[in-house]
Amino acid sequence: MPHNRSPEELHHFIKKLEQQALETAEERHPLYIRAGLKDAHMVLDVGCGSGAVTKDVAAHTNGTVVALDDALDLIDTAREILTGLENVVLMAGDAHHLPFRDETFDIALCNLVLMWSEHPQQVVSEMARVVRPGGRVVASLEPDFGGKIHWPENEQVDPIFAGEAIRRRGGDPHIGRKLRMLFVRAGLDAEVGIGNQRIWSCAEDRASYTRSRDFYWDVLRRAGLSDREIRTWEQEYLTSLDQGIQVNFFPQFYAIGTKRGGQG
Numbered sequence: 563m564p565h566n567r568s569p570e571e572l573h574h575f576i577k578k579l580e581q582q583a584l585e586t587a588e589e590r591h592p593l594y595i596r597a598g599l600k601d602a603h604m605v606l607d608v609g610c611g612s613g614a615v616t617k618d619v620a621a622h623t624n625g626t627v628v629a630l631d632d633a634l635d636l637i638d639t640a641r642e643i644l645t646g647l648e649n650v651v652l653m654a655g656d657a658h659h660l661p662f663r664d665e666t667f668d669i670a671l672c673n674l675v676l677m678w679s680e681h682p683q684q685v686v687s688e689m690a691r692v693v694r695p696g697g698r699v700v701a702s703l704e705p706d707f708g709g710k711i712h713w714p715e716n717e718q719v720d721p722i723f724a725g726e727a728i729r730r731r732g733g734d735p736h737i738g739r740k741l742r743m744l745f746v747r748a749g750l751d752a753e754v755g756i757g758n759q760r761i762w763s764c765a766e767d768r769a770s771y772t773r774s775r776d777f778y779w780d781v782l783r784r785a786g787l788s789d790r791e792i793r794t795w796e797q798e799y800l801t802s803l804d805q806g807i808q809v810n811f812f813p814q815f816y817a818i819g820t821k822r823g824g825q826g
């Protein structure tokens with residue numbers, strides 16, 4: 563759905579996508595290679611956002627990347643960020659009704675889009691429709707907050723970050739575990755896995771928290787915690803990071819689907 567973001571919200575969102583793209587490169591790049599991106603002629607990036615991930619996709623292929631999003635402010639941003647990349651074409655469009663003929667692409671991929679889609683099954687089925695037989699549909703990162711492993715525990719805050727916060731913002735915190743179903747029901751032969759194996763160091767967690775502190779506070783305030791409660795939680799959280807004992811992991815699922823009927 564197109565968004566009405568203030569310039570400040572847009573700025574923060576773009577920065578967040580840029581950071582996410584950096585932090586997830588080690589998980590996404592092997593998938594691009596496995597899916598055969600290099601030799602694809604026509605690639606579709608569904609829900610391209612600001613183009614932070616599209617830039618990587620374009621760098622991994624000799625083909626043309628069509629990048630589509632339904633948010634016009636993000637398409638404008640992507641146009642700036644991707645300036646100079648000759649193999650990228652940007653388009654506005656809805657992932658639920660992809661404006662392409664059947665079998666147009668060798669590969670259709672998306673990153674962190676199904677989680678926010680109103681009807682993820684329709685999006686995957688549309689991606690399957692527009693790839694050729696033997697072509698691939700790739701969901702490179704879709705989290706599953708229900709699988710979060712966190713230590714030391716905090717009874718009040720953990721459930722909020724284990725799904726409630728995402729649900730409140732209209733996302734599906736358990737989309738990761740549903741990927742196999744979505745791909746199989748779209749008629750694809752699906753390989754599903756978890757892309758992130760490494761657990762971040764406490765220094766990485768601290769840097770991430772510092773960058774997104776306002777976001778964390780906002781989520782916790784919306785969940786009904788008082789500033790005093792948040793401060794107490796924050797102090798415990800930062801102390802455990804300083805002690806180097808914090809573990810914070812949530813699985814990022816991926817799926818590579820192959821459309822039947824081709825030669826691979």
Ligand SMILES: C[S@@+](CC[C@H](N)C(=O)[O-])C[C@H]1O[C@@H](n2cnc3c(N)ncnc32)[C@H](O)[C@@H]1O
Pocket residue numbers: 563579583608609610611612613614615630631632633636655656657658672673674675678679680
């Ligand atoms: C979390 S962002 C991810 C952006 C980008 N793929 C990345 O990883 O940097 C999700 C993106 O999906 C887009 N999106 C969500 N639903 C969509 C739909 N139905 N059609 C097209 N784009 C959609 C949003 O506008 C947003 O840009």
